Amino acid sequence: MPYITISTVRGILDAAQKKTLLERVTDLMVEVEGQGSPEFRRNVWVRIEEQEPSHWSLGGMQPTPEIIAGTFGLIGPDGVRIAKPKM
Template identity: 85%
Template sequence: MPYVTISTVRGILDAGQKKTLLERVTDLLVEVEGQGNPDFRRNVWVRIEEQEPAHWSLGGMQPTPEIIAGMFGTIGADGVRVPRP
């Protein structure tokens, strides 16, 4: 029974991206570990763990919500990414 945790910075993935990521990682585990057996799907756990930008560093730089919004756009209250103008 596989358990997969995906760690990411909060604000990068919107609700649709999370759903797609969860589905595709599950599909991959069914294909590889479950050898294509569709019954294996019910044994696959996938979790997305989001942490605040201040908890991360890349090359010594801590991303801010403003940097993330500038790169990826903001996420609305409905969990959907707001298109950048």
Template identity: 55%
Template sequence: MPFVNVQTIKGIMTAEQKSELLRRMTDLLVEIEGQGDPQFRQSVWIRIDEHDPEQWSLGGVQPTAAMIAAKFARRAARRIPGIKRAAKPGPAI
């Protein structure tokens, strides 16, 4: 019985993205650990724990909610044609 715990920053994923992540991770565990047995799905536990940005440190920088939002806005702008990137709001994370 696998138990997977995903730690992430609060607000990064939408409810739909979390559902998709849970579904795909479950599918992968059924395929690999459960050797494709559909009954194994009932034994897969996955939990997503979301924490405030201030509870994290990346490279010695404690990100703020604004820094996280800016980083993900830049990532989205690179993926979506026609959207211009905003100026950098502070230290990159």
């Protein structure tokens, strides 16, 4: 029974992206570890763990919610992306 944990910065993935990620990782585990058996699906646990931006560092720099929103777009309280990033 696999347990997969995906760690990410809060504010990068919206609800639809999380749903897609959970489904596709599950599909991949069924294909690889479960050798394609549909019965294996019910044994696959996938979790997305989100931490505050202040808990992360990339190249020695901590992202801020403003940097994340400017890069990925804003996410509303319902988990739906409400604004796309300006390119």
